Amino acid sequence: MTYVPLSVTDIVLAALLMIANGALSWGFGLKLERTLLLNSIRMVVQLALIGFVLKWIFLQTSPWWTILLAVIMIAVAGFEITLRQNRKLKGLLAYGLGTGTMMFVGILVTVYAVRGIIEPDPWYQPRYILPILGMVLGNTMTGVSLVLSTFVETAHRERVNIEARLAAGHPRFVALDNVLSSALRTGLMPIINAMATTGLVSLPGMMTGQILAGADPVEAAKYQMMIMFVIAGATAMGVVIAGLGVMVLLTDSRHRLRLDRVESPSQ
Amino acid sequence: MLRVENLRIGDSAPLSFEVKEGECLAIQGPSGSGKTRLLRAIADLDDAPGLVVLNGALRNEMEAPRWRQMVRYVAAEPGWWTDTPRPAFPDTPKAVSVRKKLMHALNLGPELLDRPIAKLSTGERLRLAFVRALIDEPRALLLDEPTASLDPTNAALVEELIRYQLLSGKIVLLVSHNQAQIDRLADKTLKLAAPQKFASPAKKQTNEPTERIKT
Numbered sequence: 001m002t003y004v005p006l007s008v009t010d011i012v013l014a015a016l017l018m019i020a021n022g023a024l025s026w027g028f029g030l031k032l033e034r035t036l037l038l039n040s041i042r043m044v045v046q047l048a049l050i051g052f053v054l055k056w057i058f059l060q061t062s063p064w065w066t067i068l069l070a071v072i073m074i075a076v077a078g079f080e081i082t083l084r085q086n087r088k089l090k091g092l093l094a095y096g097l098g099t100g101t102m103m104f105v106g107i108l109v110t111v112y113a114v115r116g117i118i119e120p121d122p123w124y125q126p127r128y129i130l131p132i133l134g135m136v137l138g139n140t141m142t143g144v145s146l147v148l149s150t151f152v153e154t155a156h157r158e159r160v161n162i163e164a165r166l167a168a169g170h171p172r173f174v175a176l177d178n179v180l181s182s183a184l185r186t187g188l189m190p191i192i193n194a195m196a197t198t199g200l201v202s203l204p205g206m207m208t209g210q211i212l213a214g215a216d217p218v219e220a221a222k223y224q225m226m227i228m229f230v231i232a233g234a235t236a237m238g239v240v241i242a243g244l245g246v247m248v249l250l251t252d253s254r255h256r257l258r259l260d261r262v263e264s265p266s267q
Numbered sequence: 268m269l270r271v272e273n274l275r276i277g278d279s280a281p282l283s284f285e286v287k288e289g290e291c292l293a294i295q296g297p298s299g300s301g302k303t304r305l306l307r308a309i310a311d312l313d314d315a316p317g318l319v320v321l322n323g324a325l326r327n328e329m330e331a332p333r334w335r336q337m338v339r340y341v342a343a344e345p346g347w348w349t350d351t352p353r354p355a356f357p358d359t360p361k362a363v364s365v366r367k368k369l370m371h372a373l374n375l376g377p378e379l380l381d382r383p384i385a386k387l388s389t390g391e392r393l394r395l396a397f398v399r400a401l402i403d404e405p406r407a408l409l410l411d412e413p414t415a416s417l418d419p420t421n422a423a424l425v426e427e428l429i430r431y432q433l434l435s436g437k438i439v440l441l442v443s444h445n446q447a448q449i450d451r452l453a454d455k456t457l458k459l460a461a462p463q464k465f466a467s468p469a470k471k472q473t474n475e476p477t478e479r480i481k482t
Contacts, residue, residue, distance in 0.1 A: 160342070160346040161346035161348040162348070163312060163342065163346060164342065164345065164346025164347065165348050166312060166331075166332075167310060167312060167335055167339065167340040167342065168335070168399065168400070169332045169333070169403070170332060171332045254311055255331035255332055255335075256311070256313065256314070
């Protein structure tokens with residue numbers, strides 16, 4: 001039960017496996033060499049940077065540094081949600097809805113998990129807050145992106161049918177109920193599926209990490225159960241907030257469908 | 268009475284007209300002149316500045332769903348949001364009896380109600396949508412090419428039903444490319460000008476409906 005540190009040589013040995021990716025790209029003419037190289041470098045730089053940043057933050061006594069990093073993480077998650085939309089909402093709405101959802105859910109659920117469940121003393125230690133926030137954001141981000149893109153795509157495809165309902169005198173939220181439920185379903189699917197296979201097909205990253213670091217596997221499993229529930233709850237909340245939000249943004253108080261608030265798809 | 272005052276559709280000149288109970292106003296004009304947009308604006312499905320009043324009730328002062336229950340837009344392309352037609356109809360006893368009457372009038376068998384929408388023909392979908400539009404007895408009907416994709420027999424049935432609606436005091440706005448149909452149904456005609464960039468500068472746009480004699 002000891003933790004084996006890695007040397008720089010070990011990292012280089014692992015990086016040698018990237019030659020396989022390079023050969024694949026070259027052999028099949030995928031023209032991905034450049035992207036592979038750039039993204040590998042990006043990964044190394046990002047991880048090294050976050051490693052040093054976290055190490056430094058863990059040494060600080062002021063919680064402000066934790067808050068600063070949390071805000072950056074939320075902002076990046078919101079930006080990533082916007083990037084994943086094929087049809088974006090116009091203007092600041094696109095960024096605002098995703099980021100607002102991530103902020104609300106991220107803070108609420110992370111505080112609940114750390115302060116209410118894990119209960120370290122003091123509860124606001126960055127060692128607990130930041131990894132939990134990261135996991136919550138990462139998973140909620142997937143759900144929220146899916147809800148937003150499914151909702152907008154479906155509303156576009158079903159425009160004639162939605163407007164037929166509006167013309168028949170259905171209020172806007174009734175006219176969009178099919179669209180909303182299919183978007184919510186799509187948004188929840190990844191986390192529901194993940195719960196079904198976790199531990200059988202995939203060993204979750206956090207649990208693997210704890211085991212490698214020398215923790216008792218049963219304790220690691222308990223942690224993993226807790227985090228799965230926390231993540232599922234966060235995703236459900238995020239999905240609902242984003243779904244209701246986009247429904248409001250795509251309609252107006254005169255119960256019209258406002259697809260003019262969506263940009264045309266990229267390409 | 269449906270009164271439209273200074274309604275602006277896009278960049279075109281403001282429109283003003285009145286249609287009384289039992290009267291049919293035909294709307295004509297080249298493609299892109301805003302016929303569909305005009306109907307949609309009256310039903311408040313698109314934003315358009317101007318006044319629309321139905322029997323003293325203002326479009327903008329009424330909840331939009333209630334307005335659309337009275338002022339019913341029937342799109343050229345009928346939309347369906349259910350798997351079969353039946354759930355799209357209200358099931359109160361009164362609605363059921365109205366539905367039966369209307370379906371009979373349009374030569375639609377009751378078995379069509381439970382057929383998947385995708386398996387209905389274009390004409391069946393269109394006529395069923397027409398039944399759906401009339402089921403809660405709106406006061407004004409905004410019909411966008413109601414018979415364009417129907418065969419002559421069924422087109423005649425739909426036309427007959429429109430005539431019946433007029434007799435029972437409904438207000439009808441009719442967008443149609445069929446001059447003979449307009450001659451048969453319309454009391455007056457509103458001609459919309461071509462979009463500005465195509466219109467000849469010499470021709471002045473009036474946007475006033477002209478009275479006509481029904482043949």
